[in-house]
Amino acid sequence: MPLSEQEQRLLDEMERSLYQNDAEFVASVARVQQGRRSYTWLVSGVLIGLAGVAVLVLGVVFRQPLIGVLGFVVMFAGALVALGSPRRPAGRSTSRPSGKRPAKSGFMDRMNDRWERRQGGNS
Template identity: 60%
Template sequence: MPLSEQEQRLLEEMERSLYQNDSDFVARVTRRQGRPTYTSITIGVLGALAGVAIVILGLVMRQPLIGIVGFVVMLAGVLFALRPGMGAPKPSARAPRTPSSGGSRGPASGGSSNGGSFMDRMNERWDKRNDPNQ
């Protein structure tokens, strides 16, 4: 069921308010925390393979407890492989906290160089469409 005009305007207003008032939160949510390192991927894959081997061993020996342990080892290996690298800087360390500039961000914020981010451009188009005075 599509949103009504009033609900859409309210949602857009809430989104603009979020971008204007809590830019640190938006930066934390949209920016990637860090990449997994090759070492963690290698250890994680080896752990996952060991977990599969333990699960198969549990099936062959008909011991469900060994299979469960193998599944836990396999899951831990996958999670270890996907975790961000330990040396990755936190987003707050990369982007110093600055006061909000009324919702308009420059081209250095990750958008294209001709008008800010995608959401800023979409908000501007929405405002122009709905405001006959512009």
């Protein structure tokens, strides 16, 4: 059910108030959203780390310190890949079909776009 004009105005006013009165909070939320990690890199790092553990255990079983050190290096590399992975942008796509709002729209505009997509664009 779409919002009435009064409800829409009230929500727009609340959004403007939030941006004006609590700019520090808005900036911190934007930084967190832009810093999302890529799950592909995280999973790859975990798998590399597990392979490093296996090599380390093999080094202990065969009593070969060089293999154990190699396993530790592989584990460390896996941790670096998992924790220091490149970050993806927060938005999924900045390209929009013609006739839509520009990419730099407000919170309520994005919510309205999502609602329209869910409803099949009949609004």
